[in-house]
Amino acid sequence: MKIVVTVKLVPDTNADKRIDPETKRLVRTGVETVLNPFDEYALEAALQLKEKAGGDTTVTVVTMAPENGKEVVRKALAMGADDAVMLSDPQAEGSDVWGTAHALAKAIAQNGFDLVVCGTQSTDAITGELPGMLAELLGVPGLTYLRKLEIDGTTVRAERETDNGYARISAPLPALASVTKSINEPRYPSLRGIMGAKKKTIAVRTLAEAGVGQEIGNAGARTEVTGFETPPARGKGEVYQAADAVAGAQKILEFLREKKFV
Amino acid sequence: MNLGVPKRDTVRTKAFDPIDPLGLDRDLNSDERLVRDTVRSFVERRILPDIATWFERGEFPKELAREVGELGVLGMHLDGYGCAGASATAYGVACRELEAGDSGLRSFVSVQGSLAMFPVRAYGSEEQREEWLPRMARGEVIGCFGLTEYDFGSDPAGMRTFARRDGGDYVLDGSKAWITSGGIADVALVWARTASDDGPTGTASDGATTRTVPEAGARAESDGNNGGSIRGFIVPAGTRGFSTRNIERKLSLRASVTSELSFDSCRIPARYMLPGARGLRGPLSCLSEARYGIVWGAIGAARACYEAALSYARTREQFGKPIGGFQLTQEKLVNMLLELQKAQLLATQIGRLKDAGTLLPQHVSIGKLNNVREALAICREARTILGASGITLEYPVIRHMNNLESVLTYEGTSEIHTLILGQAITGIAAIT
Numbered sequence: 107m108k109i110v111v112t113v114k115l116v117p118d119t120n121a122d123k124r125i126d127p128e129t130k131r132l133v134r135t136g137v138e139t140v141l142n143p144f145d146e147y148a149l150e151a152a153l154q155l156k157e158k159a160g161g162d163t164t165v166t167v168v169t170m171a172p173e174n175g176k177e178v179v180r181k182a183l184a185m186g187a188d189d190a191v192m193l194s195d196p197q198a199e200g201s202d203v204w205g206t207a208h209a210l211a212k213a214i215a216q217n218g219f220d221l222v223v224c225g226t227q228s229t230d231a232i233t234g235e236l237p238g239m240l241a242e243l244l245g246v247p248g249l250t251y252l253r254k255l256e257i258d259g260t261t262v263r264a265e266r267e268t269d270n271g272y273a274r275i276s277a278p279l280p281a282l283a284s285v286t287k288s289i290n291e292p293r294y295p296s297l298r299g300i301m302g303a304k305k306k307t308i309a310v311r312t313l314a315e316a317g318v319g320q321e322i323g324n325a326g327a328r329t330e331v332t333g334f335e336t337p338p339a340r341g342k343g344e345v346y347q348a349a350d351a352v353a354g355a356q357k358i359l360e361f362l363r364e365k366k367f368v
Numbered sequence: 369m370n371l372g373v374p375k376r377d378t379v380r381t382k383a384f385d386p387i388d389p390l391g392l393d394r395d396l397n398s399d400e401r402l403v404r405d406t407v408r409s410f411v412e413r414r415i416l417p418d419i420a421t422w423f424e425r426g427e428f429p430k431e432l433a434r435e436v437g438e439l440g441v442l443g444m445h446l447d448g449y450g451c452a453g454a455s456a457t458a459y460g461v462a463c464r465e466l467e468a469g470d471s472g473l474r475s476f477v478s479v480q481g482s483l484a485m486f487p488v489r490a491y492g493s494e495e496q497r498e499e500w501l502p503r504m505a506r507g508e509v510i511g512c513f514g515l516t517e518y519d520f521g522s523d524p525a526g527m528r529t530f531a532r533r534d535g536g537d538y539v540l541d542g543s544k545a546w547i548t549s550g551g552i553a554d555v556a557l558v559w560a561r562t563a564s565d566d567g568p569t570g571t572a573s574d575g576a577t578t579r580t581v582p583e584a585g586a587r588a589e590s591d592g593n594n595g596g597s598i599r600g601f602i603v604p605a606g607t608r609g610f611s612t613r614n615i616e617r618k619l620s621l622r623a624s625v626t627s628e629l630s631f632d633s634c635r636i637p638a639r640y641m642l643p644g645a646r647g648l649r650g651p652l653s654c655l656s657e658a659r660y661g662i663v664w665g666a667i668g669a670a671r672a673c674y675e676a677a678l679s680y681a682r683t684r685e686q687f688g689k690p691i692g693g694f695q696l697t698q699e700k701l702v703n704m705l706l707e708l709q710k711a712q713l714l715a716t717q718i719g720r721l722k723d724a725g726t727l728l729p730q731h732v733s734i735g736k737l738n739n740v741r742e743a744l745a746i747c748r749e750a751r752t753i754l755g756a757s758g759i760t761l762e763y764p765v766i767r768h769m770n771n772l773e774s775v776l777t778y779e780g781t782s783e784i785h786t787l788i789l790g791q792a793i794t795g796i797a798a799i800t
């Protein structure tokens with residue numbers, strides 16, 4: 107079985123973020139690049155499927171990122187992915203989510219796959235749209251927001267998180283799955299994994315090499331950022347002074363009722 | 369559905385980071401940072417929740433051996449035979465993060481990798497390496513290192529443990545003291561004196577009579593008295609005539625086993641001797657490896673105390689404000705931070721020298737002497753900031769502080785490292 111995991115390289119999630127008013131893009135200089143934390147859950151899910159399936163199951167990581175992001179991709183290999191494909195091309199710069207999905211779909215199709223696993227969203231753009239688009243472009247069923255993912259022969263069985271519970275869903279392979287943080291706790295790479303990752307292959311491809319014919323990047327973007335604003339500061343919470351514990355509990359209960367939590 | 373950003377990466381890129389203001393960790397390469405995150409998360413998950421209890425009970429849970437083996441830190445700086453083959457800097461980073469948990473844990477890892485596995489890798493036969501290293505790397509086999517004796521600590525050249533050749537065997541007699549992991553070890557690397565007629569003994573100055581600072585690499589070939597040679601032996605636990613007794617009632621390094629090893633006509637085949645090590649040079653080269661780990665490890669213990677003191681100072685209020693707002697407390701915290709940063713610069717440089725292959729034992733002495741001394745001072749200062757809370761095991765501070773008393777003494781006391789450096793700069797040996 108061939109499993110592909112899509113990963114994005116994002117600016118350190120703990121760093122203070124800034125948007126360049128000219129380009130309306132996130133400033134990435136001076137900030138460390140890390141694996142999108144959500145994608146680590148996708149990789150962990152894929153690695154667990156591989157460990158369960160055994161045999162000749164492989165996990166390939168696919169990303170679109172500048173070539174200097176190789177060291178970050180290596181973390182995915184250190185965690186246990188078998189190899190990686192990197193789409194690195196100056197023409198890809200400024201791609202919107204459609205452009206990214208389009209290019210990744212080409213690269214994934216070229217690589218071949220039975221299952222694609224994605225994280226729900228990235229910590230930089232946070233559109234959460236990529237998995238759906240990618241499934242569509244690959245022409246396979248898309249199972250999104252999964253908190254559980256299993257392969258049963260040629261069927262994917264999963265539990266999809268909803269606002270008030272979960273739904274049991276299934277689909278035939280090949281398919282695409284996006285997983286949430288509830289699905290697992292991503293592993294840290296072992297030291298042997300970290301050292302072993304040096305010997306694994308990261309295939310760097312241009313858009314042309316990956317068979318991306320269409321113009322993507324800035325020029326091919328179908329969406330445009332027209333403006334941005336800082337969200338209004340969150341108001342201070344309300345502080346109740348309660349005479350005793352019972353009165354305090356009463357207040358809390360009223361609040362919860364008002365918000366329809368109980 | 370919880371879509372909040374997962375808190376996983378420990379990269380710190382805030383404007384002024386109170387733990388690493390100069391961003392010294394950014395000098396680490398990506399492998400080294402992965403090692404850091406991996407070991408740090410292991411310590412947070414597996415060590416910190418229980419370490420106070422282990423310390424209080426005076427126990428080292430033996431199952432940790434396999435767990436750190438799985439993590440890959442055992443012999444991680446060695447190549448082949450199931451070892452990770454990491455850089456010296458990566459090994460240092462791992463020691464730092466382990467010791468931020470507890471010096472006992474770091475000691476276990478140092479002894480296994482640098483004192484037990486290293487001599488097998490460096491001086492063992494192919495057969496010995498194959499037999500022991502992969503299992504030791506996995507933590508299935510625990511090793512210990514027996515050099516010190518009750519009567520010969522700083523001056524191991526005087527050792528009395530003797531290995532007598534008898535046909536195809538060696539017969540060991542004598543005892544070793546203060547041996548980390550001795551009582552839980554499956555195999556002991558034991559250094560013993562052999563008679564001078566046991567074949568070639570060392571490369572250069574065997575039988576030399578000049579005595580210089582004993583643990584300085586300078587006199588490594590000299591074995592002191594007798595004209596015999598000091599050789600290393602691999603002694604499996606359970607060998608008849610080999611017994612251990614744990615040293616109890618320690619108030620330092622309690623989450624680590626410290627033992628006596630006794631050899632009473634303990635007979636082992638001659639092929640258990642390490643073929644490549646002759647003279648004190650053998651064990652001293654192992655010590656140099658382990659001391660290197662301490663240069664980094666001490667920073668971990670000190671950082672943990674600094675972090676505890678800083679967070680306490682921010683929240684503990686007296687006289688109507690956080691004690692971190694008083695100038696005296698601020699000065700303490702600032703001094704701690706300065707020493708931590710300096711210690712890290714030293715460690716990083718010593719690591720780079722080791723990776724470049726240009727490290728001298730004296731360089732390691734600079735790091736060990738300075739970093740352990742300063743780490744201990746930081747822990748003691750942190751202890752004062754915590755007031756009464758500082759004397760309990762609810763906080764890591766007094767545990768680290770007590771642990772570092774051992775670290776100050778083992779692997780060459782601070783006095784011995786001072787003499788090594790004194791000799792290096794003046795050219796005059798203090799011990800004659």
Ligand SMILES: Cc1cc2nc3c(=O)[nH]c(=O)nc-3n(C[C@H](O)[C@H](O)[C@H](O)COP(=O)(O)OP(=O)(O)OC[C@H]3O[C@@H](n4cnc5c(N)ncnc54)[C@H](O)[C@@H]3O)c2cc1C
Nearest residue numbers: 513514515516521522546547548621774777778779781783
């Ligand atoms: C917890 C723990 C674990 C240990 N683990 C191991 C182990 O795994 N394997 C092993 O082989 N050993 C181990 N040791 C032993 C350790 O290496 C020795 O304790 C150390 O070398 C000092 O020896 P000593 O205790 O006999 O002190 P001594 O050598 O008796 O020293 C006592 C004091 O005299 C000072 N002194 C000695 N000579 C001089 C001099 N010439 N000039 C000035 N001052 C001097 C010392 O610096 C020290 O302050 C361990 C020790 C401890 C505490």
